[in-house]
Amino acid sequence: MNNIGISDLYSLDKTIAKTIFDNVKYPWQVLPKIKDYIIELGKKLPKEKYNQIDENVWVAKSANIYPSAYIKGPAIIDEGAEIRHCAFIRGNVIVGKNTVVGNSTELKNVILFDNVHVPHYNYVGDSILGYKSHMGAGAVTSNVKSDSTLVVIKDTKTGEKIETKLKKVGAMIGDNVEIGCGAVLNPGTIIGKNTNIYPLSSVRGVILENSIYKNKNEIVKRI
Numbered sequence: 003m004n005n006i007g008i009s010d011l012y013s014l015d016k017t018i019a020k021t022i023f024d025n026v027k028y029p030w031q032v033l034p035k036i037k038d039y040i041i042e043l044g045k046k047l048p049k050e051k052y053n054q055i056d057e058n059v060w061v062a063k064s065a066n067i068y069p070s071a072y073i074k075g076p077a078i079i080d081e082g083a084e085i086r087h088c089a090f091i092r093g094n095v096i097v098g099k100n101t102v103v104g105n106s107t108e109l110k111n112v113i114l115f116d117n118v119h120v121p122h123y124n125y126v127g128d129s130i131l132g133y134k135s136h137m138g139a140g141a142v143t144s145n146v147k148s149d150s151t152l153v154v155i156k157d158t159k160t161g162e163k164i165e166t167k168l169k170k171v172g173a174m175i176g177d178n179v180e181i182g183c184g185a186v187l188n189p190g191t192i193i194g195k196n197t198n199i200y201p202l203s204s205v206r207g208v209i210l211e212n213s214i215y216k217n218k219n220e221i222v223k224r225i
Contacts, residue, residue, distance in 0.1 A: 005194045005210050006155065006164075011176035016133035017115045018043070018080050019096050029130050029174045030155070030166050030190075036094045036111055040076035051081065071103075080116070098133075111170075115177070129172035129187075131179075138183035138201060143172035145189055153190040158207030158218070166190065176211060196224065 005011075008029050014020045022032050022039045032039075044052075044060040052060045058075030061067060065079045071089040079085060082100040089103045094111040097103060101114050104121030112126050115133040120126055122139035129143045146169065147153060153171040155164040173187035176194050181187070182201030193199065194211030209215050212224045 006174070006192045006208060010211070011174060011192070011195060012115065012130070012132045013177055016117070016177070017096070017098055017113065018078065019113050022113070028155075028164070028166075030153075030168065030171050032113070032130070033111060033128055033168060033171065036096070036113065037076050040078055040094065040096060044076065044078055047078070052078075086121070112172075127172050128168075128170040129175065131173075131175045132177035132195070134177060135175045135179040135181070137181040138185070140183055141181045141185040141187075143187045143191075145170045145172035147189050155190045155192060156207050158209075198224070 008023050014023060022035055026032055041058050047060050052062050055061050056075055059073055059077050061079040062081040064081045065083045067085045068087050070087050071085040073091040074093040076093060077091055077095045079097045080099045083097045085103045087105045090108040092110040095109045096113045098114050098116035098118055100116055101118045102121050107120050107124045110127040113130045117134045118131045119136040124137045125142040127143055128145040153166045153168055171190050173191040178196045179193050180198045182199050184201050185199050185203045188206040191205050192208045194209060196211055197209055197213045199205055199215045203215060214222050214224055
């Protein structure tokens, strides 16, 4: 199965969480590690750049946090990030440099690389969003199957399957991916770098890099 490894999807120099991916083959394998990683990393953050505002919550002094936002630890909000009105950060969250978490957006057990935008009414759970990826208004990740069985990563072209051994896996979104408004990314979706997903799409499986996803029967290469 191609294009689902960490180096295929992500520029690791674009996240404060680079070392969480050490000795890991697939990105979803870090999901159970996020909580403990944040706690250990937070203790090492330089006090001249970060404030600890609550138990296991570290916020860069240059970040802009709106008064109505809610942040539950463990969480790290990196430099230049903006957490807007009524954002709901539920814990086990790393928000990268210059990232925007918008109004009424909910995050849970996620890593957002630098310069990610989830600016309007997004739910992102048990997911990893790569550098400069963007989710349009109302786009969401679905992280639990309707029958509550363990998530399997499926290559929609070859039929190959990888058992994640996890009940909750949202989406692994590569660098520079654009998710259209109202799209739903089903459990275990992998989206390669530089790919565009059309608005209102229901996406599942592995979508290769440099693609335009119009629907499950029409996926074309970007020119």
